[in-house]
Amino acid sequence: MIKFENVGLRYGMGPEVLRDLTFEIAPSSFQFLTGPSGAGKTSLIRLLFMSLKPTRGLISVFGRDTARVGRSDLPSLRRRIGVVFQDFRLLDHLTTYENVALPLRVLGKSEAGYRADVVDLLQWVGLGERMHVLPPVLSGGEKQRAAIARALITKPEILLADEPTGNVDPPLARRLLRLFIELNRLGTSVLIATHDLALMDQVDARRIVLADGRIEIYE
Structure with missing residues (x-):
């Protein structure tokens, strides 16, 4: 569903914040994205959601090279991906x-x-x-x-969640995790960005470990 091949990202003329990323998100898979603060997890989420384009390398989303996707085609691709942002982004007047x-x-x-x-x-x-x-x-x-x-x-095919349990207590974190597991059982691919090791230990799922902008462990 999503494939990264030797992807790099830099902001402006600065150094690369992500380097040589190669991994994939398969249909109905469950994965964690982890690493220390500043490792590049949020930037990677933004690449996955196509709100950023890579500086180099190839990102394929549902068989489309994101570098070749026109602005008019982006909304239809993004509707197939659900994102839970770290800051919620709820509208207070609704x-x-x-x-x-x-x-x-x-x-x-x-x-x-x-x-x-x-x-x-x-x-x-x-x-x-x-x-x-x-x-x-x-x-x-x-x-x-x-x-x-x-x-x-x-009803997205992929759900990306950026630190979805970062602002809740452990019992609620476990409840949210059960929601993600049930969603995955229904067929949605799930990728959760988190630094919560205790949370990850509750699920037998692949881990992408970022360190200094690189994938240090992919298991």
């Missing part, structure tokens, strides 16, 4: 329900067609009783689950 439904509204879907799906998904992530409140009222863990629901509402 309710939980409206935040989760937003990607479908942008696609021009009618509420009559998506309302049941949004409600079901909010109940699945444990926010059925919180769908009509605004984000400032939500706890950190509730905001995280709302962000996850929004990433899933378009």
Whole structure:
């Protein structure tokens, strides 16, 4: 589904922040992306989501070379990838329900067609009783689950999560992990960027370990 071959990335004229990355995300796979702060995990997530283009090397997404994808084709490719950002990116003037439904509204879907799906998904992530409140009222863990629901509402083939348990306590982190595992069982490929070793030890999954912008371990 996604393949990196000798990928490098630099910002402007600075040094490379990612170097010689070669790995792939297979259909229905579950992987962790880890490494110390500053190793390049967030930059790698941005490459995967095609909000950045590599300085060198090849990134293939669903069989397309991202360097050759035109701006008009990007939205259709990105809709196949769900992203949970570290800072949630919820809109404070919209309710939980409206935040989760937003990607479908942008696609021009009618509420009559998506309302049941949004409600079901909010109940699945444990926010059925919180769908009509605004984000400032939500706890950190509730905001995280709302962000996850929004990433899933378009039924992506791949889910990318950047430190999804970084702002929650261990019990909630385990609950979120179970959501990702269940999603993977339903066929979605999952890649979680995290530095939480205890979390990773709970799943028998491949690990991509970044250090100084390189893949140090891929097992």
